[in-house]
Amino acid sequence: MVPNGWEFKKLGLVAELQRGFDLPSAKRIEGNVPIISSGGLSGYHNESKVEPPGVVTGRYGSIGDVFYVEEDFWPLNTSLWVKNFHGNYPKYVYYLLTSFDFKKFSDKTGVPGVNRNDLHAVKVGLPPLHEQRKIAKILSTWDKAIATNEKLIETSKQQKKALMQQLLTGKKRLVNPETDKVFEGEWEEVKLASSVSLMRSGLSRKLESENVGIAVLRSNNVGERYTSNEDLKYWYLDDPQGANVRNYILDEGDILVNFINSLSQIGKTCIYKKTGDLNAIYTTNLLRLKPNTEAVTGDFLFYLTKTERYRNAVKSITKPAVNQASFTTKEFGKITFTLPALKEQQKIASVLTAADKEIEVLEAKLAHFKQEKKALMQQLLTGKRRVNAEKQTEVAV
Structure with missing residues (x-):
């Protein structure tokens, strides 16, 4: 049923899309006119091509994001821009396009891309x-x-x-709540190996999507602070290859470390947080750290792994590879911290x-x-x- 006063028209009759322009790379940093590519703002050009307001979206490579531009801009050839609003309100057209599911129009066999003719054919509501x-x-x-x-x-x-x-x-x-005075005393420099009672990598198995026994945490389950249960995989409690799976069951408060992963993810840490009665083990590209509570608290150790000192130390011991970077537990254990x-x-x-x-x-x-x-x-x-x-x-x- 068409709402009173509304029309349903093809997008091409509401907002005509046009492919962006080619641009020599040498000019990408000249002038003061923004270049809008499929990824958004990417540089400047010394000649104005399109006057605002403008609506731009990705045509090739990065698709799905829509940008509303309120200054002169140059739409790059990886983008589509609205050449003609056909008398419609530009900001409404912008919101109309942001509601699109561009993945439906993408060629899934290669680099993501959309064809403007496919978009033009979609019927949209027009008040x-x-x-x-x-x-x-x-x-x-x-x-x-x-x-x-x-x-x-x-x-x-x-x-x-x-x-x-x-x-x-x-x-x-900080102030010591027991004395109402600022904490005093020297901090002690220690190696990571002496700050943990356990440092162990997990199991290497071809995991199952169905729950066949116990949940398995992988690199994608390493969150910013706690473990995530999204897209869990599973393994058998009685391992067909003879390993004692129970030795790998995580305890609340264990710290997990990406030690075999991409360079961008290597060294990333999080705290294992148990959900209900769901037990979990972990894969071989993760290290399990169990804090030595006589030397360090788990939360304090976790925060130490978020410092620049830690990141630089991990970078220094990481060995890059074609597929995945890694470091050894021996080198990792030599990283030092100062502890109060x-x-x-x-x-x-x-x-x-x-x-x-x-x-x-x-x-x-x-x-x-x-x-x-x-x-x-x-x-x-x-x-x-x-x-x-x-x-x-x-x-x-």
Whole structure:
């Protein structure tokens, strides 16, 4: 059923898409006009090609992102841009395109790409111009709230990073709640090997998708702070190859380390968090660290693996390879840290944990905003939910 006052037209009659322009690479850093490629803003050119407002999306390589441009721009040949809005409100067209599932139009046999003719053939809902403006205004308000929340998250992360740099090096000492005085005493430099009671890699098996006995954590389950249970694989409790699987069952608080992985992921760590009664083991490209609680708390050791000192140390022992980089447990165990007394470790970890929880709350709020906006878009852009807009004579931008 067509909403009152709406039309359903092919996209090509609402917004005509055009392939971007070729551009010599030598000119990519000249001038002050942004170049918009399939990946977004990528450089500058010294000649204006398209006047704003503009709507650009990826044609080849990176597809799915849609950009609204409010300044002169040069759309690169890997992109598609709206050449003609046919009298429609550009910001409404932008939201219309952001609601598309571009993967449906992609050639899955090679590099992702979309054909403008395929997009032009899609029928879309088109309300009157005054309603287009109102819808765009409502959705823009949500975008502003999302952008504000993203800035808060980024600011909180930067503040936490600075706090870690101060607290984990002893440049800033906290107050001991037992004495109401600042912690004192020298920090001790120790090797990682002496800070853990266990350092062991996991099982190498061709895993099953169905639950045949016990969950298996892989590199993709290594989250930013805790393990993730997304896309779990499984193995048998009674190993067909004779290994004692129970020796690999993780305990709450164990730290997992990517030690065979891509260069971008090598050394990444997280804390194992058990979900309900679900036990888990881990694969051979992960190292299991069990903190030596007489020397270091688990949370403090985890935060030490998020420092620049740790990243540089991992980089120095990593051996690059064609497929996957790696380092040995022997070299990993030689990495050094400086540790305060256990009570100061606990206090530092509690402060950083509080900062993490603050970020988690903001991230949950951001996810909620995005979900609410997505649901609202689905209603507004189909006419299932109408806006309260008085009819008036308007001219498209």
